[in-house]
Amino acid sequence: MVSGFLSKPFRFFISMSKEHKGEWYIIVAGALILFVIIFSSVFAGIIAPYGPVTDVASPYIKEHNLDLRAATPLPPNETFIMGTNDLGFDVFSRILFGSRTVLLVSIAASIFSALMGIPIGLLSGFYGGKVDRTLSLLMDSIYSFPGLILAIALAAMLGPGVTNISVAIAVIYVPTYFRIVRGQVLSVKEELYVEAARSIGAGPMTIMTKYVFPNVIASVVVIFSLNVADAILTEAGLSFLGLGLPPDLPDWGIDLAKGKKFVPSGYWWIITFPGLMIMLVALSFTMIGEGLNEVLNPRLKEK
Amino acid sequence: MRALLSYILTRILLTIPMIFILLTLVFFIIRVMPGDPVKSMLGAHAPKETMDEVRHQLGLDKPIIDFSTNNQFVDYMSAFFHGDLGQSLWYRVPVTEKIAQYFPATLELSFFALLFAVVFGVATGAFAAHKRKSAADYSIRLFGITSYSIPVFWLGLMLQMIFGVAFDWFPIAGRIGARVSPQVITGLYVVDGIITLNFEQVASALWHLVLPSTALGLILCGIFIRLTRANMLGVLKQDYVLAANARGIPKRRVVYKHALKNAFVPILTMMGLEFAYLMSGAVLTETTFSWPGMGSFLVESVNYRDFPALQGTIIFIALLVMGISLLVDILYAIIDPRVRY
Numbered sequence: 001m002v003s004g005f006l007s008k009p010f011r012f013f014i015s016m017s018k019e020h021k022g023e024w025y026i027i028v029a030g031a032l033i034l035f036v037i038i039f040s041s042v043f044a045g046i047i048a049p050y051g052p053v054t055d056v057a058s059p060y061i062k063e064h065n066l067d068l069r070a071a072t073p074l075p076p077n078e079t080f081i082m083g084t085n086d087l088g089f090d091v092f093s094r095i096l097f098g099s100r101t102v103l104l105v106s107i108a109a110s111i112f113s114a115l116m117g118i119p120i121g122l123l124s125g126f127y128g129g130k131v132d133r134t135l136s137l138l139m140d141s142i143y144s145f146p147g148l149i150l151a152i153a154l155a156a157m158l159g160p161g162v163t164n165i166s167v168a169i170a171v172i173y174v175p176t177y178f179r180i181v182r183g184q185v186l187s188v189k190e191e192l193y194v195e196a197a198r199s200i201g202a203g204p205m206t207i208m209t210k211y212v213f214p215n216v217i218a219s220v221v222v223i224f225s226l227n228v229a230d231a232i233l234t235e236a237g238l239s240f241l242g243l244g245l246p247p248d249l250p251d252w253g254i255d256l257a258k259g260k261k262f263v264p265s266g267y268w269w270i271i272t273f274p275g276l277m278i279m280l281v282a283l284s285f286t287m288i289g290e291g292l293n294e295v296l297n298p299r300l301k302e303k
Numbered sequence: 304m305r306a307l308l309s310y311i312l313t314r315i316l317l318t319i320p321m322i323f324i325l326l327t328l329v330f331f332i333i334r335v336m337p338g339d340p341v342k343s344m345l346g347a348h349a350p351k352e353t354m355d356e357v358r359h360q361l362g363l364d365k366p367i368i369d370f371s372t373n374n375q376f377v378d379y380m381s382a383f384f385h386g387d388l389g390q391s392l393w394y395r396v397p398v399t400e401k402i403a404q405y406f407p408a409t410l411e412l413s414f415f416a417l418l419f420a421v422v423f424g425v426a427t428g429a430f431a432a433h434k435r436k437s438a439a440d441y442s443i444r445l446f447g448i449t450s451y452s453i454p455v456f457w458l459g460l461m462l463q464m465i466f467g468v469a470f471d472w473f474p475i476a477g478r479i480g481a482r483v484s485p486q487v488i489t490g491l492y493v494v495d496g497i498i499t500l501n502f503e504q505v506a507s508a509l510w511h512l513v514l515p516s517t518a519l520g521l522i523l524c525g526i527f528i529r530l531t532r533a534n535m536l537g538v539l540k541q542d543y544v545l546a547a548n549a550r551g552i553p554k555r556r557v558v559y560k561h562a563l564k565n566a567f568v569p570i571l572t573m574m575g576l577e578f579a580y581l582m583s584g585a586v587l588t589e590t591t592f593s594w595p596g597m598g599s600f601l602v603e604s605v606n607y608r609d610f611p612a613l614q615g616t617i618i619f620i621a622l623l624v625m626g627i628s629l630l631v632d633i634l635y636a637i638i639d640p641r642v643r644y
Contacts, residue, residue, distance in 0.1 A: 141324040144628065145621055148583035149601070153329070153617055156605045157336045233454055237587050240456050241602050256457060260591070263463045263475065271464070275457030282452035290448055 023294040030287030037281055041099035050090040052097035052250040056080070057088035073267045083269035085255070086262065091269060095277055097250040102281060105166050105245075106231035110224055112170035117177025118220060124178070125185030126208055136182070143175035147230075148237055155243045165244035169231050180223050184216045218296045225289035229282040236278045252278050310636050318629055325621050330379055333614045334367050340608050344392045361390075388615030393607045398615035401600060406619075407490025408478055409596035412519065412588065413581050415512050417574065419520030424527025425563075425570065431528065432535035433558045443528060450525035455584045459518040459591035466514060473514050476593040480507040515592040519584050523577060530573050534566035541565075568638055575631025579624045 040047055050056045060079060061068050076083045082091035124135040142150070154168035188194065194211050202211075238244040239253025247254060252274035259271035341358050342349070358364050368376040382389065388398040431443040467475035478492060479485050485492050485508070486499045493512075496504035538544065539562055547557045586598030593599070597616060604612035 137320055138324060141321045141328065144321065144579065144625055145325070146579040146582040146624060148586055149617060149620055152586070152601065152605060153332050153613070156613070157332050159337050229452060233452070236454050237456065237583075240454075240587065241590055243602075243605060253454075256454075256460070260460060263460055264468055266464070266468060268464055271457070271460050275454055275460065278454050278457065279449075279452050282454075283449060286448055286452050 023291045026287050027291035027295075030284045030291065033280060033284035034288070037099055037277075037284065038103065040096055041103055044093075044096040044100060048090075048093040048096040050093045052094045053087075053089060053248070054093075055088035056090050057084040060084075073262070073270060075267075076269055082273045083267075085259070085270050086267075091255075091273055094250045094255060095252070095273055098252045098255065098274065099277065099281070101162070101245065101249055101251040102232055102235060102253075102278070105162060105169065105235045106228050108166040109169035109231045109235075110173065110227045112166065113173035113227065114177050114220065114224055116170070117174040118181050118216070120174070121178040121181030122185055122208055122212065122216070125182040126189065126204065126212065132182075135178070139175040139178045142172070143179070145172070147172045148234060151234055151238060152241065152243060155238055160244055160246050162245065162249075165235065165238060168238075168244070169234050172234070173227050173231065176223060176227060177220065180219050181216050184219055185212055188212050188215045218292075222289050222293045222296060225285050225292065229285035229289065232278060232282045232285070307636060311633050314629060314632055314636075318625060321625065322622070325625075326380065326383060326618065329614055329617050329621070330376060333610050333617075334375070336608070336610060340392055340610050344609075361392075383618070388618065389611035391604075391609055391612040391615075393604075393609040393612065398612050401612060402597070402615060402619050404490070405595060405597050405600045408594060409582075409585050409589070409598065411478075411491045411493060411508075412512065412515055412594060412596060413585055415516035416519035416523060416584070416588075417577070417581060419516055420523035420527055420577075421570070421574065423520065424524035425531045425567075427524075428528040428531025429535055429559060429563055429566075432532045432539065433555075435536065444532070447525040447528040447532075450522055450528075453522060454587075455518055455522045456587040456591045458521060459515065459588055462514045462518050463591075474511050475514065478508065478511050478595060479504065480511070483507045515588050515594055518591070519581070519588045522584055523581060526573060526577060527570065530570055531563075531566060534569055535562055538562040538566050568635070571638075572631055572635055575628050578627045582620050582624060 057072065057074050057080075060066075060074065061072065073086050074080055074084045080090050080092065082095065084090055085094070120135060120139075124132045150172050151168050154171055155165055158164035158168055189212065194207060197207055197211050235244075236253035236256070239251050240257045242257055245251050245254060255274045256271055256278075259267070259274070262270050341354050341361070341363065345354060345357065355364070362375060362378055365378070366374045368374050386399070388402070390396065391398050391401055394401060427443050427446075431440045434440050463475040466472050474480070483504050485504050486495055486501060488495045488498055492508035493505055496502065496508060535558070539558070544557060544562055547561050548554070552561075582597075585596065586601060588594065589596045589598035590602060597620065601613065601616045601620075603609075604616060
């Protein structure tokens with residue numbers, strides 16, 4: 001069954017790859033950036049020259065007889081390619097370890113949203129009526145909330161922690177999946193082949209899983225990857241505001257929040273690199289999502 | 304006309320249950336927050352009797368919700384419909400008063416950010432459509448995609464570092480210079496300065512607005528670039544554009560005068576939809592630039608466990624977003640008769 005509903009979109013991707021050369025470059029570029037980041041986050045323990053919470057600046061200052069206080073932030077040099085922060089930690093090593101937190105939280109949150117939003121959207125679109133109206137109203141209410149503000153409230157309610165922050169972020173994206181899936185179901189439901197399936201006696205479960213769901217996958221893939229990009233920014237935003245994650249965790253948003261006070265003193269490397277990384281990861285997911293969207297959504301196709 | 308009125312009425316009626324759901328949602332989210340607000344208000348060492356008394360005064364000793372009419376949920380709802388968002392536990396003043404104090408700062412920032420985003424976004428988007436498939440078009444599109452992925456607070460920090468510290472052109476914190484004592488009428492310093500003819504105030508306020516509204520505006524403009532470009536490409540294929548071209552009207556005039564006007568309606572809708580995003584962005588921008596607005600107040604309320612303030616701020620922002628989207632839908636229905644159903 002798995003190969004049954006996966007092979008169709010797969011073949012579709014292949015056939016589309018010829019006429020969408022430009023889009024495929026974007027997708028591949030995004031995937032390459034992402035691959036490098038995931039690889040270095042998985043092997044952070046091997047790649048990182050130092051630990052994320054080791055004071056490496058103080059020994060360096062002592063060894064080179066520099067006339068500096070212990071743990072003074074050192075600008076990028078050949079030993080510390082991205083410099084060190086105010087606690088003497090190596091910025092590059094912290095960035096490598098920090099990628100784990102960001103990827104974990106944003107991907108977990110998006111998976112959770114998808115697992116909630118897709119089935120609800122399927123049910124709502126398929127059965128219609130009162131169930132649909134109630135669910136739509138609830139989802140529209142959540143959707144109309146400014147995302148970050150709802151996440152702030154949820155994060156404050158749940159308290160700090162990786163799981164809690166993932167849940168807080170997940171909640172705000174459930175309506176996105178719901179709306180897309182519901183809309184697709186509504187249009188697919190009227191198709192002739194669904195009518196045909198119904199007439200040969202297929203039950204609602206069969207129709208939903210075998211006829212309706214495969215048509216929704218393509219949109220879900222697009223939404224998922226755009227969703228992860230958004231979740232990355234929300235996670236970083238929450239950490240920047242000091243909500244959500246325990247402060248000792250290596251995390252880009254937390255590092256930016258701590259680095260904020262160094263703007264006037266000109267220690268640019270403490271804040272530049274973590275932010276660049278947030279942008280790069282979010283961008284790689286956006287590129288994949290946008291590229292796939294152009295490929296899969298013929299409505300936007302230009303002559 | 305009948306159809307339009309019934310559309311507007313339906314749209315307003317649909318908003319009512321949404322407000323109710325929203326209020327309920329906020330109520331329960333805030334109630335299950337860990338930490339005792341009374342304890343954080345009085346300090347952990349306050350005598351138990353005092354705490355109980357304060358708790359009683361605030362009505363926090365009542366059940367959260369039950370089948371009677373004397374519980375916190377009923378109190379909360381009835382207070383809301385009387386325009387009362389409760390007392391701030393930290394400042395000991397009505398939350399509405401604090402919101403009235405902080406909101407103009409957010410409004411001013413949001414206005415200039417949106418202005419920047421729309422002007423910059425529409426101009427570059429139209430230009431990209433005009434010069435389709437040129438290097439300029441590709442760079443503008445690339446920027447459009449990238450702008451989604453830039454964390455606004457980081458962009459703010461970078462602007463502070465470059466234009467605030469290294470070049471020392473613009474201030475990096477606050478709304479107004481220390482030597483200017485602003486006269487407050489509306490709370491919008493630029494407007495107040497113009498009303499009272501205090502041009503020093505206007506200049507200082509605008510000066511302080513440059514970096515934060517550029518940061519927020521650059522993040523928001525991506526959507527306007529894309530939307531304008533896509534709409535313009537659609538419009539440029541229309542027959543009347545062909546007709547205008549055939550009549551020998553210069554291409555620049557056709558693109559920027561005839562086509563842009565018709566591509567503008569969806570941009571109006573997008574401004575409404577972007578409002579929620581704008582508010583989220585404002586919270587982060589305000590924190591970055593120590594901007595005394597709703598975002599700063601919100602974060603402060605979370606840190607002080609000031610739950611009436613937190614609750615009030617969230618409700619206010621959510622209602623504002625709903626109100627704007629209602630307004631935009633109605634405007635859209637008036638402009639475009641196809642929307643009515």
